[in-house]
Amino acid sequence: MKKRHFGPKNLKACKRCFQRKIKCVRNGDDPCSYCQKRNYHCEKRSLVEVYYTVDASERPTVSSQKAFEVLTNSIHFFEFVYRALQDSTSKDLGSTKLHELNINESFVDYSFLKRDSSVQVLEPSAFPDRETAFALFEQAKRTIAFDTQVMLHESTARFISEVYEQGCIVDISNHQVRIEVLRLFALFAIGRLHTSGDVVPEEYPGLKFFRIALSLMNDFYDAPSISYIECLVLIILYLVGLNKLNHAYIHSGTALRLSMLLRLDKPQVKGGVKLSELTKERRRRLWCSVKNLDFYLSWCLGCSSMIKSQSPIDYPNDNIYENELATGFFIRERIKLTELKDQILTSVLDPDNSHVSRFFESFNERSQAINTAVSRLSHVFDTALFHKVLFGLVFRLNECIILATIPEFLQELKPEKLKLLPARKPLNLSKTCVMAAISNLRIYECLFRSNNISIFGFVDTNFLFLSSIVLLLARYLTVERVEFQQVEKSWQDCMLLFDELTKIGNLVANEYLNKIVHLRDLLSILEDHIKPMEDLSLTHNQHPDHQNHEFSKQELVHFNIVETLISWNL
Template sequence: MRNCRILHTVIEKPCRNCALSNRQCTYAIRDRKVTVTESYLKQLEGGLLAAKSSGRSSRRISSDAVDSPGKQPIQEPDHNFGRRSYELLGENSTAEHFVSKLKEIRDLKTSPGGQGTRLDSLSITDESELRVSYPARYEYAALKFDTTCRSHLDYSHVYLLIYRLDSTCTFRLPPYPYVVHLLEQFSIYLGHDWHLFRPQTFHQKLHHTYMTVDSSESKDRAWLCKLLVVLALAESVDVGRQPEIKLDLYDPISRPSQNMPSEYIPIPGQEFFEQALMILKISYENTTVDHIEILNLIALYSNQLNRQKAAYNYTGASARLCNTLQLHKVSASIDCSPAEREHRKRLWWSTYCLDRMTSTFTGLPPALEVDQTDLAYPKQAELSPDETEEFSDADFLTARIQLTIIQTRNLKSVSHIGLDDAQDIKTVLRPSLQRLESWRESLPAHMVSETGNDINERTRSLPFKRSLANMHLRFNHCILLLLRPLILRQVACIFANETSNASQEDLEYINNNCLKSARLNVLIMINVQSAGLITRLGFMENMHLFTSLMILCLAMSVNARRPGSFKETPDDIKTYQSGKGVLTYMMKCGSLAAKGHLNMLKEVEDLGIAIATESGGVDPDEGNQWDIEEWVTQLFESEDMLGSCGLQNCT
């Protein structure tokens, strides 16, 4: 009864109201005031946070994972520090987020009061907090298209053909020989990684555009837009110089680019790209596969400009068009020719891979899921010899698709990791590594590469070498994304002066796989550069190289602090310096992604010194096993290495 909730001064059992209603009589009891220590309250708070984290992890464990019923709530703040800092990292795979977590570990440990309340604040109990706690900040190329409403964009370079689709849309095309050269570059660097369009059909339309007066192609917005973006991509990867045509000085479009302020000098391919965006027009009620091709190409070039969010949004729009045209369904292409069916199938798979790639780079949700399609993998058995010329090697695209699917599954598995190192290695990391190893073992013989030395073999074509390098860069990057969080946990344990509960054998297995993959990726990039196949703006190359250099740096730092954690080689420092030289080369060639990655790498190097020199709980004898001054000198003595690589005078 309502009156029974009031504290009675005279206790009567039962009270009159409860007696009349035949109910049990209850009384409110006043809380007692007791005195407890602050440390006891912090201990309770730490246990509550650990219990909440453990409960959420257990609710999200996938069906193929094994629960760990023996886990106990962690009470001590220092011990929680090493594990909670890793929590939920697998859900955000961006490099910026990983570096921010490294800095957070160091800052919370070294700040005043870091042993107490600040350490507890590291726990993230709400996923939304994780997304806004460190928004990715990076420098990207600004476009005139972002701010101008003018339909005519004026540039300093000179082109031979000037097209006017209507009274408000004017653009220029370069000389035909230069276009042919750019298409060769496109084929070498990008032609075999995905299926972006049918090359023979593309060349036929190009020929008609230049050689046929008043051709239908010269009035086709979609085709001209696609052509311009392909030229932009080709120019962004071409290591040569753009040809110039000098006209009379009174011609307004022949003004020398030297008079332009440096901030207005366009990035390679940017002029073509801006013109393509200017004429881009998609009728979403009447879309075609051409529009999907265009959006995929635009997304790829946006990455070259380090416009990561733009690339993510363009691939998302492309994915929507795939759904609109039902490209993921076999039945939607049943009336098409064999070549058209293969084209639509490969286009969907390529869009799926690009969607997953941009999702991984930005840490945002993807648009396509593999379980929505009933398509088979690419093949060429049903095609005639002439139709086969429209498609690249099916094995390369199939291998990339399979690797993307495995990476998607692995990243989901990593997001379910709890707080138990031994259990996580057993139920998540080892099975995920085995999936990747199975993929590598199933590769056809001509696609196997152990060290990247295959890139320098003269018997193989340039497109094959470049595709082979890209494939294995991506494979090793998948391993790094999978195992990188455990490296973060070990760094956190060093600052928290704790040790993992995993066996030494398990830790060595994980650490050595991670370090080996990082080392191989750096060596591949060094070989790519020495073979003259490095791209000037390559965003994906940047990402693979930076992640690998970061792991190399952290591995050497952890080894300096806890010898034997990683199996180093005598050449690791030299490899690190050479790889950093390649990244510096790309930055000097205008890559904004390389510039951002070098800035983050400097932060990682500073963190590496802090890791190696952390003194809390060090065995007195352990500190004599390595010379920190010599190690730092070797690690960051990059100028001599840059000179030996011939990278100082990059233009």
């Protein structure tokens, strides 16, 4: 805590001289010369016990680096909020009931994470039947293939047909065939992971396919290919779905390095090799996908990304390539949202450039892009698929809005330790923060009720967890009855979702539910010490702050679009 010196060191000075910080000249107990000259009463001072005092103009806050770490992912943010509130009371919080799972993780065999010696022969019995294979392929395609580059759609489907026409007898000693078979089993694993159905006790969905995929991996570093990097992306996505982030992060680093060896980050190819338009677009989309994963996993684990978001990038286009590649809109928007999130997080490291208003224009641009997609692309995909990929973008845009506005939101809480950044002129953005949290909750709820989201989807559950923290804090901040009812209902719906996810075996949801219950119990103890907001209007037609800036929630059109799409879907 910073301290500042004040006043002359001579404690014998009278009060007037001390206050004016002038030399006090006196003879024994007689009045000082200053007071005598002006005929003032010369009042002695009592002994000052503390010579230094806290500079009240500088409120203690966490460091910029700490604020950056807090905002990188929802677990870090939860720990910051929980510890700050916990330090505000000396009461014994007691024990909290832990929710039990339908799957006991302590008995799960994790040996599948370790790569054994590469398999040399693959028996036909390792393949699922033809009908199941195509069903898993289509499920994986719908889940990941429209906002992440993992394959050429028609070519992969054709390869599956050829494999089954040959009785599932494949020559994996052939380099190219081995990679394509690896891709198939990785797709089967992801398709099974994201297929609704009963959870097999003590085993993850798709695990048997994933083990085979790992056994097919060779270190093709001498002659890396786009196909092999796409397979690595599939491996990463399966591990992320299981919340095995350390292992996913290692594979992500490998994919990133191989991408650089192939110069995917460069528009031009070495040696002036001419590439087809399909290959060029495939390279662009794959680089965006690898870059997205690197940033995401770095944020989750609190590590530094190996690349800079500001580095020039050749964005994918919207063209459709002969049924091999769908529109690149969703991949392009996802990397732009990743870059925006990185700018928001990086801004807290620079106190002079961390004001949320600098991101308003970007929020509006991304919101308008989502609006454009609804009018231009909704007829291209079936409704369920379109909602899934579109809501994936809205998840990330709302997350950016929450991260940019959460410091202003925390200013409304009384404990000083909850302050992330130095106090600034208030923008009254707490409303926007809560609106974004409610929007993500409603999206998750809609996808879950329509069986359009994986119960093992770590990424999507992470968005739900961040929303739950904001809503829980908002419960103790709102004072207006109407707004409290809206926040309270959203909070209850959020807890119901976590409870249902836990009952069907979602390990990540179980962890998040236990954390949020602990935070709820702590907040109930501290309720009398938390200052509520005076006004928290959550309607869409009100301006956050007419006096301070020109940003209006009406400009964020995606809020209304989401409500409309959800109403259609339900």
